[in-house]
Amino acid sequence: MTTTTEEPINEPVPAQPVIDVRSVSKWFGNVVAVNDVTLQVFPGITGLLGPNGAGKTTILHLMAGLASCSDGSVTILGEPVRDNPAMYQRVGVMSEHEAVYGFYTGRQFVEFAARMQNLKPVKEPVDRAIEMVALADAQDRAVGTYSRGMRQRIRLAAAMVHDPDVLILDEPLNGTDPRQRIEFHETMVRIAEQGKTILISSHILEEVETLATRILLMVSGKLAAAGDFRAIRAKLDEQAYKVRVVTDSPRAMAAALVGMEEVDSVSVGPEEGELIALSRNVNALQLSIPRLAQEHGIRLLRVEPMDESLESIFSYVVER
Amino acid sequence: MVPVFWLSMRQLTGRWRVILITLLAALPVGLAVIVHFAASDDESFDENFIDVLLDGMLVAGIMPIVTMALSTASFGNELEDRALSFLTLRPIARWRIAIPKLLASIAISGPLLIASGVIAALLGFDGSVKAAVAVGVAVLVGVIAYAAIFTWAGLVTSRPLVFALIYVFLWEGVISSFINGVNYLSIRGYTLGIMHGINESEFQVLSERAIEFPAAIVGAVAVTLVFTFLGVRRLRRMDVP
Numbered sequence: 001m002t003t004t005t006e007e008p009i010n011e012p013v014p015a016q017p018v019i020d021v022r023s024v025s026k027w028f029g030n031v032v033a034v035n036d037v038t039l040q041v042f043p044g045i046t047g048l049l050g051p052n053g054a055g056k057t058t059i060l061h062l063m064a065g066l067a068s069c070s071d072g073s074v075t076i077l078g079e080p081v082r083d084n085p086a087m088y089q090r091v092g093v094m095s096e097h098e099a100v101y102g103f104y105t106g107r108q109f110v111e112f113a114a115r116m117q118n119l120k121p122v123k124e125p126v127d128r129a130i131e132m133v134a135l136a137d138a139q140d141r142a143v144g145t146y147s148r149g150m151r152q153r154i155r156l157a158a159a160m161v162h163d164p165d166v167l168i169l170d171e172p173l174n175g176t177d178p179r180q181r182i183e184f185h186e187t188m189v190r191i192a193e194q195g196k197t198i199l200i201s202s203h204i205l206e207e208v209e210t211l212a213t214r215i216l217l218m219v220s221g222k223l224a225a226a227g228d229f230r231a232i233r234a235k236l237d238e239q240a241y242k243v244r245v246v247t248d249s250p251r252a253m254a255a256a257l258v259g260m261e262e263v264d265s266v267s268v269g270p271e272e273g274e275l276i277a278l279s280r281n282v283n284a285l286q287l288s289i290p291r292l293a294q295e296h297g298i299r300l301l302r303v304e305p306m307d308e309s310l311e312s313i314f315s316y317v318v319e320r
Numbered sequence: 321m322v323p324v325f326w327l328s329m330r331q332l333t334g335r336w337r338v339i340l341i342t343l344l345a346a347l348p349v350g351l352a353v354i355v356h357f358a359a360s361d362d363e364s365f366d367e368n369f370i371d372v373l374l375d376g377m378l379v380a381g382i383m384p385i386v387t388m389a390l391s392t393a394s395f396g397n398e399l400e401d402r403a404l405s406f407l408t409l410r411p412i413a414r415w416r417i418a419i420p421k422l423l424a425s426i427a428i429s430g431p432l433l434i435a436s437g438v439i440a441a442l443l444g445f446d447g448s449v450k451a452a453v454a455v456g457v458a459v460l461v462g463v464i465a466y467a468a469i470f471t472w473a474g475l476v477t478s479r480p481l482v483f484a485l486i487y488v489f490l491w492e493g494v495i496s497s498f499i500n501g502v503n504y505l506s507i508r509g510y511t512l513g514i515m516h517g518i519n520e521s522e523f524q525v526l527s528e529r530a531i532e533f534p535a536a537i538v539g540a541v542a543v544t545l546v547f548t549f550l551g552v553r554r555l556r557r558m559d560v561p
Contacts, residue, residue, distance in 0.1 A: 061560075064405075064409060065409075066409070066559065068557070083556055083557075085413055085414070088410050095405050099406075101327065101331070101406075113406075118412075
């Protein structure tokens with residue numbers, strides 16, 4: 001799918017990329033936000049992952065034509081993205097921080113987007129877009145009264161109202177609840193099945209895990225890894241995670257933990273009663289600890305993962 | 321262009337902004353009513369009326385302030401709210417975003433300020449329609465030129481109000497009062513030049529400082545075109561947050 005700077009995980013790719021980013025850099029004064037990134041995006045759902053500050057929003061802005069590249073080039077569907085408004089007939093973008101016009105009702109907001117897309121008549125596409133984000137019941141309420149999740153969805157409707165071939169969505173799941181995420185996933189899968197291209201950014205790995213088949217990992221402005229999601233996930237799963245356990249009986253707890261299959265090693269931490277357990281199956285470990293404590297009559301004071309952040313995961317990928 | 325125009329009209333007509341600019345625009349009328357009844361027999365009435373009320377208060381003060389409040393906000397607020405990307409991510413040329421926004425700020429400030437100037441002129445010049453027309457046309461031209469400058473300012477600086485206040489009070493207010501040549505590069509100078517050019521007899525008091533009528537027209541048109549062009553160009557080239 002892409003060219004990477006570190007140990008790429010390749011997969012068979014179609015000939016023509018829909019989004020083609022070539023040697024792109026973007027700097028603001030002395031700060032390099034995106035550093036020599038080359039990647040391609042093909043039809044289907046691609047996740048753009050990275051911790052906050054990794055350069056995801058900047059690269060999406062460059063792809064969307066909102067910002068100019070300091071170096072390199074971006075094309076979508078073979079056309080340059082900068083100063084090319086006609087491109088937005090086929091591209092829909094939902095940026096992360098974009099505000100909504102609170103005085104419009106949800107329907108008026110999507111209608112406005114439809115008019116800006118030169119759609120005539122607007123009724124049918126507006127109905128379809130609102131239906132797609134399941135906001136038909138709230139469409140006549142002012143957007144200013146919407147919850148954050150509802151605003152995200154009405155913005156998504158506005159981005160999709162013209163049925164674009166390419167959808168670029170920056171953190172679209174911010175503020176949405178689990179039910180809305182499921183609906184969002186279903187919507188995206190439906191759209192992707194029509195042969196469209198969807199690029200979704202997120203700083204939460206699990207958010208994209210079930211959705212995207214291909215991912216792009218960005219760390220510190222660089223593309224750290226790219227390719228099939230499962231292959232990258234398998235690599236991540238090779239990493240042992242640290243879990244901190246604080247208890248009133250550290251010796252007994254350490255003995256119990258060492259006997260567990262999921263635990264690679266246990267060490268004593270600096271705090272009184274603190275243990276650091278290394279595990280490749282951190283979820284199973286966290287579920288087992290309370291059971292172990294109960295069985296051995298140990299009082300648990302704290303159980304917490306120490307390095308579950310994306311940053312640590314990505315650092316691991318980059319360092320390999 | 322029509323959807324952007326109506327969107328901008330709605331954005332710019334927030335309750336407090338409308339109340340504030342309406343009160344400001346009403347000030348010259350209120351003052352004109354007072355002086356009409358209190359001091360219109362005074363020998364130097366016409367001179368003082370033009371100097372203090374029309375030039376000092378309306379042209380040099382209220383007209384730029386009201387236009388500034390609207391025009392700097394037309395893009396300034398969108399940039400602050402990060403709402404501009406919603407417009408620029410659509411398949412329309414950037415000038416079709418910039419021009420309606422400019423027109424919206426003119427459509428709100430223009431009628432208010434023209435009405436203010438015309439009513440004040442009718443009161444100050446004992447119902448002279450010619451004087452009222454001169455003030456109305458001059459204010460319209462001034463509003464359009466100011467709107468072009470301040471709309472551009474809203475795009476190039478994150479502090480457009482500071483820029484606009486410095487420009488209005490330093491350049492238009494202080495410097496143009498002391499240096500005659502600056503009137504050729506001043507919206508206030510163009511406005512007074514047009515006022516005087518349309519009605520020389522009743523605005524004779526301006527003859528020493530008003531620039532020539534053709535120069536005023538050319539200057540105002542040039543400023544409007546240049547800053548509109550710069551605004552559109554800026555919108556095309558800028559990184560939209």
